Amino acid sequence: MAEKRPSSQSPSADYEDTRSQLLEYFDDIFKCTICLIKLQDPHLCPRCSKLYCFGCISEWLLSESEQHMNCPNCKLDLQLDKLVKVRWFEEVEHLQRNCLEPKPTTSSNRGNKADTSAADAASTHQDGNNGGVTKKDICAKHVKNMNFYCCTCKVCVCDECAVVDEHHLDHTFKSLDVIYDGSVQIAEEEFEKVRHYMKKIGALVEKVDRNVELVKKVKEEKLKEIRAIAESAIEGLDRQVREKVQKLQGHKYSLLAEMQDVEKSLRSMELELMACSKSQFIAKKSKLFKECNKIRMNPIKDFKQIRVPVSLKIEVPTINETGIFVIENFSSFDDNKVAYSNEFADNFGHIWRIMVWCVISEDQLGIYIELVEGQPCRMECRFQLLHTDAKKVIHKQIKQYFDCGAQKDWGFRDFIALKTILDESYLKEDDSLELLYHIRPCNGDCE
Numbered sequence: 374m375a376e377k378r379p380s381s382q383s384p385s386a387d388y389e390d391t392r393s394q395l396l397e398y399f400d401d402i403f404k405c406t407i408c409l410i411k412l413q414d415p416h417l418c419p420r421c422s423k424l425y426c427f428g429c430i431s432e433w434l435l436s437e438s439e440q441h442m443n444c445p446n447c448k449l450d451l452q453l454d455k456l457v458k459v460r461w462f463e464e465v466e467h468l469q470r471n472c473l474e475p476k477p478t479t480s481s482n483r484g485n486k487a488d489t490s491a492a493d494a495a496s497t498h499q500d501g502n503n504g505g506v507t508k509k510d511i512c513a514k515h516v517k518n519m520n521f522y523c524c525t526c527k528v529c530v531c532d533e534c535a536v537v538d539e540h541h542l543d544h545t546f547k548s549l550d551v552i553y554d555g556s557v558q559i560a561e562e563e564f565e566k567v568r569h570y571m572k573k574i575g576a577l578v579e580k581v582d583r584n585v586e587l588v589k590k591v592k593e594e595k596l597k598e599i600r601a602i603a604e605s606a607i608e609g610l611d612r613q614v615r616e617k618v619q620k621l622q623g624h625k626y627s628l629l630a631e632m633q634d635v636e637k638s639l640r641s642m643e644l645e646l647m648a649c650s651k652s653q654f655i656a657k658k659s660k661l662f663k664e665c666n667k668i669r670m671n672p673i674k675d676f677k678q679i680r681v682p683v684s685l686k687i688e689v690p691t692i693n694e695t696g697i698f699v700i701e702n703f704s705s706f707d708d709n710k711v712a713y714s715n716e717f718a719d720n721f722g723h724i725w726r727i728m729v730w731c732v733i734s735e736d737q738l739g740i741y742i743e744l745v746e747g748q749p750c751r752m753e754c755r756f757q758l759l760h761t762d763a764k765k766v767i768h769k770q771i772k773q774y775f776d777c778g779a780q781k782d783w784g785f786r787d788f789i790a791l792k793t794i795l796d797e798s799y800l801k802e803d804d805s806l807e808l809l810y811h812i813r814p815c816n817g818d819c820e
Contacts, residue, residue, distance in 0.1 A: 403462070405429055407445060408573075413566055416456040421447035428573070430456065436701070448707055510549070514538075522552040580803070587697045587807065590759075594695050594809065602689055609688035617681045624679040635668055693811040694719040697759075698727050700806040703794075708733040716745055719812060723747030727810060728784070736791050740769075740808065741784030749776035750814055757809040758789060760799055772815055 403412050407429035414427040423446040425433075433445060434453050444451040510519040512531035519529040525544035535546050642661055646654060698714040706712075714727040724746035730739040742754050751774045758767040773783050793799070799806060 407433060408569065410569055410572075411562075411565060412459075412462065413569060415459040415462050417459055418444045418447060418449075418451060419455055419457050420444065420449050420451075423447070424459065426569075427456070427458075445705060520549050521546045522549050576803075583801075583803075587699070590809070591695055591697060594811070598693055598695070602692070605690055606687050610685050613685050620681055621679075624674075628674075631671075638664065638668055691813045692720060693755075693813045694725075695809070695811050698729075698808040698810060700729050700808065702804055703800060703806055704804050706731040706733075719814075721747070721750070721814060723750060725812060727808065729806075729808070730786075731791070732786075733791065735787075737787045738789050738791055738794065739784060739786040740788040742771075742775075742810075742812070743783070744775040744777055746777065749774065751775070753811075753813055753815050755811040756785070756788070758799060759807040759809055760797070765797060765799075 403415070403424065404410065405412050405415075405426040406423060407425055412424055412426055415424050416427045416430060417424050421444060423444065425445075430445075431453060434442065434451065442451070443449055510529060511517065512519050512534060515531050515533040517531040517533060519531045519534075521530050521532070521535050522528075523530050523535070523541055523544050523546055526541065529549055530538075530541065530546070534541055535544075642664060645657070646661070649657060694717065696717060700712055708731070710731045712729045712731075716724050716726045718724050723744060726743050726745055728741045728743060730741065732739060740756055742752075744750075751772065753770065753772050755768065755770040760766050767789055769785055769788060771784070775783065789799075794806070801807065
């Protein structure tokens with residue numbers, strides 16, 4: 374049986390105000406506290422009953438950071454399979470859509486042929502939503518405006534189809550405008566879901582871009598290290614050359630001094646020979662020969678004894694293990710909250726991880742390094758809390774003996790004040806901190 378069609382009478386101002394307030398109330402209640410937009414496939418925490426989009430809370434709980442293994446609201450442990458699906462939410466959405474429909478008004482008699490004919494005469498009407506002109510839907514059978522929707526057949530029909538056509542006998546009808554407005558509302562909700570999806574992709578793109586920047590930042594640090602290694606290696610080569618040349622020069626000066634002494638003795642004997650008569654020379658002959666023999670009997674050093682190896686060793690200092698630990702969702706940290714980095718290996722088979730400890734009661738952020746696996750060793754560890762202003766980057770360093778047991782003084786309990794982090798803009802736009810670390814074994818250069 375056909376329902377009466379609503380008239381074109383506009384809703385009252387009081388009704389519109391009430392409906393607007395109710396819709397705002399709906400939006401405030403049914404909003405995800407992670408993405409801050411309308412809930413999509415809502416699930417709730419079984420302990421505090423806080424509502425979240427299933428996609429948002431899944432991404433939160435399945436992230437690599439251990440700080441996300443709890444509810445963002447009550448902070449208690451929460452597993453993905455413990456979430457409760459909100460099955461009544463579809464009814465709430467249906468109620469909200471009903472609130473969006475115009476207030477029903479009295480319709481004209483469908484049997485009034487004169488009014489119907491007048492309405493059918495217009496082929497277009499003004500669209501109240503967008504102010505444009507929308508083409509009327511015309512029934513192909515009766516060439517009249519289609520004003521109703523047959524809920525049984527799920528097709529749009531005109532007045533004649535609804536009243537006269539036996540095919541629609543005892544069918545249920547609704548106003549085409551009501552069905553259209555409801556369908557538009559559903560379409561907008563679907564569009565909003567797509568926009569939400571696009572926002573999540575956009576956020577992921579931003580994270581990828583930041584990841585690229587951090588990789589480039591680590592590359593810059595490694596290039597600095599390579600340049601320092603090259604300079605150190607060149608300095609080592611220069612030192613080795615200086616030592617070898619100095620030794621060879623010492624041998625050379627010793628040989629030149631010996632040559633001067635021999636030349637001086639030889640010249641003296643030659644002058645003496647020139648000053649002697651034949652008889653005097655014959656008399657001194659034996660003495661001169663003994664002097665020459667004495668000079669020649671002084672052994673000359675073998676070159677093998679004074680030569681130095683013609684080889685140079687490139688002295689390369691120990692290379693750092695360098696990376697960046699991104700501390701995510703910093704604002705959600707509670708007192709004594711601990712966050713761990715992923716484990717990483719150095720070039721000597723040690724496995725490490727970095728721990729961040731938030732001590733709100735003392736207004737301090739602590740940073741520590743742990744040896745997870747490997748032989749005990751003495752290490753130099755340098756940390757830098759990054760900032761967009763290079764002058765505000767915080768540098769701290771420790772040299773510590775590590776083993777896999779409990780350690781003391783292996784980090785910084787008071788690395789930075791929490792108030793400083795907030796006041797000096799160390800937090801990134803995505804609520805994260807970025808910690809650059811350098812780790813290397815301590816040799817003679819870092820004792």
